[in-house]
Amino acid sequence: MAWSVVGGVLARRAPGAGILPLVLLVAAVSASAAVGTGWELTGAPGAQVGAWWSGWTWLVGVVLPLTLVLLRASRDGPLTRVERVVTVVVLAGLAVACTGIALGWAPPTAPLPTEQVVTGPAALAPVLVPTGMVGLAVAAVASVTVLAVRLRRAEPSRRRQLAPVLVGAAVTLLGLVLGALVPAVAPLVQVVTTPALPLSVGLAVLGFRLYDAEGVLRRSVVLAGSLTLLIGGYAVAVAGLTAVVGGRAGAGVAVVLAVALALAFLPLLSGLQRVVSRALYGDRDVPQRALRALSAGLEGAADPATAVRGAVEALLPALRVPWAAVVVDGATVVEAGVRGPGAPAAQEVPLVHLGHREGALLVAARSAVDPLGPRDLDLLTDLARPVAAVLASARLLADLRRSHRALLLAREEERRRVRRDLHDDVGPLLSAILTQADVAVLALDRTPEATRDRLLRLHAVGRQALASLRRVTQDLGPLAVDDLGLGGALQEVAADLSGDTLRVVVEADPDLELPAATELAAYRIAAEAMGNAARHAGATEVRVGVRGEDRTLRVTVVDDGHGFDPAAAAPGVGLVSMRERATDLGGVLEVTSGATGTRVEAALPLPEVVLT
Structure with missing residues (x-):
């Protein structure tokens, strides 16, 4: 059974392995020997033929694994000269021994030829069998020696891959020797020890391509121990049932019960496979479990940054990987696990949310020769x-936190500027007004003319203080916008700029109700563009439009001046200021200019509720 399982796995996972035909041959011979033994136990007609068949095919099924299979299991290329000689000895010894067994076999009911001379082909059996057995023993020792030498000379990684094969061969040989010394326990011992060699061979062959040395050894120990327990329990149960039932009639009952026990073990084997798969690959085969573990890590986090760390840490046991990290703009923001020196390149999975690439998830392979497979990548894509x-x-x-800090800093800077302007400009002027007023009161009766001059100076200082105060308040926000609205404030600017050579026309939607920030930005952009047209463009007409459409406030200023080349001209302070005001609100500013004039258009986003 063990060789059949290994042959099926190799045929699926490593169809090009050179040892595969030999493994399938051993599986076929062992299966045919088991069929012959079962036929003999049934006592059905022709049972003696089954006994004859199993008598010599059993030897083939035992010898081939301990010789030719050992030679091919750890070599991908052609055999060496010594290995070819061993192969010839094995084939010759099998031919001689099996011929002797086949010729010398007699049914159990035949009389023992103790007092008569055996003639004919059967007389050759006493010579052929020992001769063949000696050759097979020599070949088996040579095969194990070749494997041991190759193991000793191999590199550390290769040595650990070959070690399970040598251990499996040793366990099988120990079982054969123990069975020969204590025939009473031979069937039980051989049933328990025989799976060790096919299992170790299969893992070694796959290990060259799929697993690292440590992984091979771990899988060998886990699976060999598990299968040994199962098969040992099966053998003990069969032996116990046979002892209870007993007799020739009980043999059939024992076979039926053995089949029943084997069927009962199938669910256990399936569960064992799931346990081993989870131990080696995590939750790769059960994505829902991995997603639940990830969700639990996210829900227990106090903030998004902690949640990202919890999610990365949850990936390690979910896929049994040694290291994972999240990289944003080339910088590692979260890292979990350990990545040793010389580790292979990590697998990168993009982290995309709502069409925006947030970063990348890097996950290290389980080992240098055990890369993440398609099922691993599918699970990683779901977890990403x-x-x-x-x-x-x-x-x-x-x-948001950066914006909040920037807002606090900007507010404090604005407060500091207003405080400085009031203190440096308006404060001294008000102090001068108070001083001049006190002097005028004292000199009013004695020197009326001098007092009159002082009051005139006082009036001039007051006007200067008022102008400074207006400048400060104008910097905070134009009063005309608060008093007249956006359209009225732009009309006021247009009136100041209009003259004999320039006509400024403003067309503003009167039904707009704008947020204060949007209204101020639109006023500053339009006023700056109108001033540029009046001062630099040599225009005769400037047309200003303000309208709301598609949740966007559009401000356009078009003049018929001589224009300029926006690509060649260095951006001035005014143009930069207009662009920054639009960008701060999430809008855009476009400037087109040519020989027939210039067009400045700003598109500022609006909340849905401001359009009426």
Whole structure:
């Protein structure tokens, strides 16, 4: 059974392995020997033929694994000269021994030829069998020696891959020797020890391509121990049932019960496979479990940054990988696990949320020769989606905090500027007004003319203080916008700029109700563009339009001046200021100019409720 399982796995996972035909041959011979033994136990007609068949095919099924299979299991290329000689000895010894067994076999009911001379072909059996057995023993020792020498000379990684094969061969040989010394326990011992060699051979062959040395050894120990327990329990149960039932009639009952026990073990084997798969690959075969573990890590986090770390840490046991990290703009923001020196390149999975690449998830392979497979990548793709969403939340939260800090700094800077302007400009002027007023009161009766001059100077200082105060308040926000609205304030600017050579026309939607920030930005952009047209363009007409459409406030200023080349001209302070005001609100500013004039258009986003 063990060789059949190994042959099936190799045929699926490593169809090009050179040892595969030999493994399938051993599986076929062992299966045919088992069929012959079962036929003999049934006592059905022709049972003696089954006994004859199993008598010599059993030897083939035992010898081939301990010789030719050992030689091919650890070599991908052609056999060496010594190995070819061993192969010839094995084939010759099998031919001689099996011929002797086949010729010398007699049914159990035949009389023992103790007092008569055996003639004919059967007389050759006493010579052929020992001769063949000696040759097979020599070949088996040579095969094990070749494997041991190759193991000693191999590199550390290769040595660990070959070690399970040598251990499996040793276990099988130990079982054969113990069975020969204690015939009473031979069937039980051989049933328990025989799977060790096919299992170790299969893992070694796959290990050259799929697993690292440590992984091979771990799988060998886990699977060999598990299968040994199962088969040992099966053998003990069969032996116990046979002892209870007993007799020739009980043999059939024992076979039926053995089949029943084997069927009962099938669910256990399936469960064992799931346990081993989870131990080696995590939750790769059960994505729902991995997603639940990831969700639990996200829900227990206090903030998005902590959630990203929890999600990355949850990936390690979910896929049994040694290291994982999240990289944003080339910088590692979260890292979990250990990545040793010389580790292979990590697998990169993009973290995309709502069409925006937030970063990348890097996951290390389990080992240098055990890369992440398609099922691993499918699970990583599923796990990357919630990680990308959390990373986006962390980014937005960081942006919000930065914006909040920038807002606080800007507000404090504005307060400082207003305080400085009031203190340096308006404060001294008001102090001068008070001083001049006190002097005028004292000199009013004695020197009326001098007092009159002082009051005139006082009036001039007052006007200067008022102008400074207006400048400060104008910097905070134009009063005309608060008093007249956006359209009225632009009309006031147009009236100041209009003259004999320039006509400024403003067309503004009167039904607009705008947020204060949007209204101020639109006023500053339009006023700056109108002033530029009046001062630099040599225009005769400037037309200003303000309208709301598609949740956007559009401000256009068009003049018929001589224009300029926006690509060649260095951007001035006014143009830069207009562009910054639009960008701060999430809008855009476009400037087109030519020989027939210039067009400045700003598009500022609006909340849905401001359009009426």
